Amino acid sequence: MTIKATSLLSIVAIWVASIAAVAAEPDSWWILIFSALATLSVGASAWRRLGVSRLLAIAGTWAGTGVAAGWDEGAAWTAVFAFLTTAAVTFSTMRRDAWVQGGGIAAAWLAVGVAVAASGDGASWMCVFAFLTAGTAANSRQASRGVVAAISWGLVAGAVVLWGAGLAWLSVFAFLVTAAAEGWGGFSFPRGLEWDLWDRDDDDERVKVVH
Numbered sequence: 080m081t082i083k084a085t086s087l088l089s090i091v092a093i094w095v096a097s098i099a100a101v102a103a104e105p106d107s108w109w110i111l112i113f114s115a116l117a118t119l120s121v122g123a124s125a126w127r128r129l130g131v132s133r134l135l136a137i138a139g140t141w142a143g144t145g146v147a148a149g150w151d152e153g154a155a156w157t158a159v160f161a162f163l164t165t166a167a168v169t170f171s172t173m174r175r176d177a178w179v180q181g182g183g184i185a186a187a188w189l190a191v192g193v194a195v196a197a198s199g200d201g202a203s204w205m206c207v208f209a210f211l212t213a214g215t216a217a218n219s220r221q222a223s224r225g226v227v228a229a230i231s232w233g234l235v236a237g238a239v240v241l242w243g244a245g246l247a248w249l250s251v252f253a254f255l256v257t258a259a260a261e262g263w264g265g266f267s268f269p270r271g272l273e274w275d276l277w278d279r280d281d282d283d284e285r286v287k288v289v290h
Contacts, residue, residue, distance in 0.1 A: 085129040085175075089121050092138035093165070096145030097158075103149035110148050110158035117141070117165040130175020136168045136213065139185020143209070146192030153200030157191060160210040164188070167210070171217035183228030184213040187253070190236035198244035205235070205250040215258045227260040228253070 097114040100107055121129070121137070129137075144161040147154040164184070173180055187209040194202035212232070216224045231253035238246045 083129065085131065085134045086121055089129060089134050089137040090118050092134070093117050093121070093141045096138075096141035097148075100145040100147075100149035100155075104152050104155075106152040107148040107155040110144070110155050113158040113162040114141075117162045120162070120166040120169050123169070129169065130173075130177075132173050132175060132177040132181035133168050133171075135178055135181035136173075136184035136217065137165050139182075140164045140168070140188040140209075140213070142185070143188030143190070143192035144206075146189075147195035147200075147203060147206075150192075150196045151200045151203075154195045154203035157195075157203050157206040160206040161188070164210045164213045167214045168217045171214075172220075173217045174220070177220075177222065177225070179222040179225035180216045180219065180228075181225070183216045183225030183232075183257070186229035187212045187232040190232040190250075190253075193236045194239040194244070194247060197240040198247075201244035202239055202247040205247050208250040208254040212254045212257050215254070221260060224257055224260045228257040231256050 093114050097110055100110060117137075140161050144157050147157050168181075168184065188206070191203070191205045191209050194205055209232070212228050216228055232250070235246070235249045235253045238249055
């Protein structure tokens with residue numbers, strides 16, 4: 080087996096952004112812990128091709144995190160959700176050529192970085208909804224969700240830059256409109272996950288009827 084280029088480039092993107100952030104703001108050093116965890120999550124799939132879509136999403140996620148943590152040490156905690164986003168994207172059902180969804184995820188995280196750079200760590204909690212947006216877009220076959228994510232998060236970033244962190248709450252609506260694109264359709268759980276919380280055991284029911 081060989082390491083796929085998109086996996087290797089994803090790992091490089093994580094560390095370039097993280098090291099640059101620490102170089103700019105040394106007190107943000109502990110984001111390297113979550114960079115390592117993100118590397119492990121990507122490394123677990125290093126033998127398969129992640130595709131341009133996941134590479135774009137992961138690179139954008141850590142670029143946004145790097146800007147936030149490098150600008151304000153108080154925003155370094157966004158690396159926690161950057162790691163969670165990396166894992167969610169890596170093990171999602173996203174097609175390797177679904178670059179529109181990948182771009183939408185990248186846009187959401189870059190919006191977080193821009194918002195923190197403009198208004199300080201008061202806007203850093205937007206990363207929670209960037210993570211939720213990533214999960215929605217990565218596990219959807221609807222390209223429109225990537226487009227909606229890019230537009231809505233771009234508008235949120237613009238609003239925060241112009242009028243301050245008080246408008247960071249608009250990130251909630253950026254997530255909601257992304258999830259609502261295509262009528263909430265096209266969502267599927269990651270491969271290999273058996274979602275049986277509400278499944279009824281039909282075999283047991285048939286046994287009861289027989290007896």
